Amino acid sequence: EAQVTQNPRYLITVTGKKLTVTCSQNMNHEYMSWYRQDPGLGLRQIYYSMNVEVTDKGDVPEGYKVSRKEKRNFPLILESPSPNQTSLYFCASSLFPGGDTQYFGPGTRLTVL
Amino acid sequence: GIQVEQSPPDLILQEGANSTLRCNFSDSVNNLQWFHQNPWGQLINLFYIPSGTKQNGRLSATTVATERYSLLYISSSQTTDSGVYFCAVERNRDDKIIFGKGTRLHILP
Numbered sequence: 001e002a003q004v005t006q007n008p009r010y011l012i013t014v015t016g017k018k019l020t021v022t023c024s025q026n027m028n029h030e031y032m033s034w035y036r037q038d039p040g041l042g043l044r045q046i047y048y049s050m051n052v053e054v055t056d057k058g059d060v061p062e063g064y065k066v067s068r069k070e071k072r073n074f075p076l077i078l079e080s081p082s083p084n085q086t087s088l089y090f091c092a093s094s095l096f097p098g099g100d101t102q103y104f105g106p107g108t109r110l111t112v113l
Numbered sequence: 114g115i116q117v118e119q120s121p122p123d124l125i126l127q128e129g130a131n132s133t134l135r136c137n138f139s140d141s142v143n144n145l146q147w148f149h150q151n152p153w154g155q156l157i158n159l160f161y162i163p164s165g166t167k168q169n170g171r172l173s174a175t176t177v178a179t180e181r182y183s184l185l186y187i188s189s190s191q192t193t194d195s196g197v198y199f200c201a202v203e204r205n206r207d208d209k210i211i212f213g214k215g216t217r218l219h220i221l222p
Contacts, residue, residue: 033210042199042214058209090156097208101146104156
């Protein structure tokens, strides 16, 4: 089944404790993105990647890191999480940028205390 | 940067009614998509529609790229149509994706 998976689905952590949210797609997509969704603000793009070893900042990259060592995986890293990073996070992928539908993962609800 | 504005922000309708949701964008784009976020938070793509008109059952969408807007039509609404509808555009110059803030639709039985 074609899908985008994220883990964990729910996470409660404390300020400053490094964490990684994994994202994997099995559709051989080139383009992958991370978004955060906050009430009243909609979805905002954090980082995106157009292919292996190619990543770019979205609109809200501060406090986040990503890597794209393999085509299928695009982990989101919070080196030192803070409470303002409490949010609902989505990973998404599409076959290529500019001309295809995006498919979203189920979301990760992160709470930073 | 590019602005994406959706209207109305909220809409409450009786089951069976029709509705039109609008998405305006302020710059030229590579593509435009409509998504539905259901009450459980799942995001489902409805249409990939950089221009023209598409239909899928009770839903249809039209994008007029030269005038920088897109419309999503929902006919004969059902309670399962409730949720938030987002449009998202991909900027020409750098492939960044920008979402509108969504239209929250509530269909009453």
